[in-house]
Amino acid sequence: MNRMYKTFCALLLALLPVVAMAQIDGEFVKPRNGKFLLKNATVVTVTKGTLANTSVLLENGKISKVGTNLSSDGAEVIDCTGLFIYPGIIDGGTRLGLVEVSSVPETVDYADVGNVTPNMQALTTVNPNSEAIGVTRVSGVTTVLTVPSGGLFPGTAALINLNGYTPDQMYGGFKAVAMIFPSSGRRGRFDRRSDEDVKKDGEKALKEANDIWDNAKSYLELKKSGATLAYFPEMEQLSKVISGELPLLIEVNAASDIQQAIKWVEGKNIKVIFTGVAEGWRVADEIAKAKIPVVTGPVQELPTRSSDRYDAPYANAGLLAKAGVKVALRTDDEENVRNLPFHAAFAAAYGLGKEEALKAVTINPAEIFGVADQYGSVEAGKRANLIVSTGDPFETRSQIMHVFIDGYRIPMSNRHIRLYQEFLERSPGLKAN
Amino acid sequence: MKKHIYLIAAFLGLGVGISQAQVQKGSVLIKNATVLTVTKGNLESSDVLVQNGIIIQLGKNLTAPAGVNTIDASGKYLMPGIIDAHSHVGLDVVNEASAPITSEIRMKDVVNPTDMGIYRALAGGVTVSHAMHGSANVVGGQNATLKHRWGSMDPADIIMQDAPRTIKFALGENPTRVHGRGNGIQPRSRMGVEAVIRNGFNEAIQYKKAWETYQLAKNQKGNTTPPPAYSERLQTLADILDGKIIIHCHSYRADEIYMLINVIKDFNIKKVVFQHTNEGFKVAPEIAEYTMGASVFADWWAYKMEVYYSTAFNAAILQKNGALTSINSDSAELIRHLYHEAAKTQRYGGLTDEEALAMITINPAKQLGIEDKVGSIEVGKQADLVIFEGHPLSSYAVPQMTFVDGVKYFDIKKDNNDQRQWVAATEMVEPIFLRANEEAHRCMQDVDAYFEAFQGAFLKEKH
Known part of the structure; x- marks a missing residue:
């Protein structure tokens, strides 16, 4: 051999x-x-x-x-x-095309000023000539969701294919409004707020989210009733989520936040996808019960808590799938989206299994994004997005x-x-x- | 005077003896594994016998001496403990960013044996890590080489006492940002970085000379010359010039790598390893000829300007040009799967299994000056070993057990939920670190206090 x-x-x-x-x-x-x-x-x-x-x-x-x-x-x-x-392999969450060199602010376009900017369009800022696109696609990743981040409603994500000379040529037929769910967790080692402040900030943010949501609802109702409305681009975009025209991507990671988010979604009758879901394994049954699909990752990531098993992030996708959650994977990366197949391999090895891991980067994201008629499998009639490899594309030696x-x-x-x-x-x- | 030195040496020896006496050494017989020795080929279904922390026999059908445990590793792979030549795991602080040269700083003073990063690294098969000072200064602190003896509360127990001294240097964006742009002192440019290093070494030469002159004068009758002021900082630089310390130099661009090669040639320094070295591929022949090689990322690029023109084929180009090459993590996350990072050299450059595995075992051992002790499975070496389910270069590989000095510190079957050794009072309510990866990048940790003007944006720039 x-x-x-x-x-x-x-x-x-x-x-x-x-x-x-x-x-x-x-x-x-x-x-x-x-x-x-x-x-x-x-x-x-x-x-x-x-x-x-x-x-x-x-x-x-x-x-x-x-x-x-x-x-x-x-x-x-x-x-x-x-x-x-x-x-073709699909990454369910990246910043590909939105940033060229992370430390050079002039090349970073995934976050804008303001807490509520759902009208910001990731697709507009996709740079078809980004070096990272050429680097990514030869790895077999052909299609990615590219997602803005920053405030509470940072903008609208878009599915793109990694070929084309204009964003429209690259557009893959799916958009969703991104939401960063108010968090009770810390953002990392450098987040030095007191426990009390973290909690307070979380509650304040959730109240703000609810106020904004109510405003958007009023906006939609007024619009439906034929009222003449002033120019509110944020409300216009959010109302599309409320009316069901656009799904909502909710970035949520800590277990208690996930529970809170499930409650928040209840009764809203909107299309929701959870993203991140780092501690999903802690509340997997509740996510499954709520029938909310999940785009989780990165898989190669540190546990969120010191007391967690070292392999919690590797095992997360497998535990979610076992509980009955529909799971897709993401890198949440920009320049190293090419590693998605390896993230999938780790998820496979730590419980998801090879077959499910392959689905989690092909047909599952296609189904979650509502584009399974075009993407995610090798079938006649689908878009010609496919790869030819010497072996299992998740193996580095292939x-x-x-x-x-x-x-x-x-x-x-x-x-x-x-x-x-x-x-x-x-x-x-x-x-x- | 000489007597004093002997006396001091004896005391030091005693000190080392005491601290080593506490280090546990194990005996074990691992049977029927596919043994990837790294230096002597692969042995199919073979046994490895360890006694008192040392590999004493390789072969088939070995029997365990009385009282020695046998582990059946049929169908599994056994490889040497993985060595990470660039890490910040097990350190409480990383940067002393208060001057462009801080060679007097010692990372041994801030080793934290209870850092969860150590256990997580063990779970990824890593038994030795090079706990480095950060990259804020042109000449940073002296690093510590750690052996991952998880469970001890004594920092001395996890320091590899018999490893040679190493020191951190850093070129390019980080020191110029911290000192030039941050504090308005040299270096602000890569010209300044060279000047700081040359100035430092020349000052050290003068310092050495002053002490030599004093030693000579002291022996003269009726001498009244006072000794020169002692400087740990300059003494350390003098020790580098004397070949007593290996330089590990954070670097990215080819021009700055080439600059340091010219500097070391001028000062007749031989022991230099380049760290990160993203553009090392452009000066691979020079690195191969004049240095102890490069320790690189498998595929990191584009997170800052000086790594924009990188290639994931870097390690392969360096290797094929004869440069000693290792793959490192510089990250509490990556350190958990260095076997996978090494495997990427097969995707990007088609390296052989032996070449890829050497990059995380014997090659980093050579760069740390510990290749006579660890880095391969050979009789007489310290028994740092990992058992894998699946070939370690497969993306599906799962480390099963990790041994340091023949003592098992990780066993996937006995991995409990909470592996913490010690819980800080401030963590009684356990914090949740979302985007924990931010925590992983520590090369520029502890410099935020100096740069409020950068309003935190500074901290986004990692490594």
């Missing part, structure tokens, strides 16, 4: 420059649209089992056929013998060979890979010319 693997690695290394496109000076390889036949792969459909020696035909941006003996019929044939096809997004064949290159190609054998080397 080991020797086989070594030979494979050597082969891969030898091929890397070729794989990463035999570039001619001045030539740039762009994502390419077309008709592609991915031939003779093992297809892990996620929803319809795993199919051996199966081919997948991509045309017009869609998966048009999945089967054996498919005719190429003018399609570009890519031999996938010995390779695996998976649906290589992702091809990525397709909306039917575009993505060049398997980015700045990280180009730097590797330039500097692996530097010329001149040690000595000066």
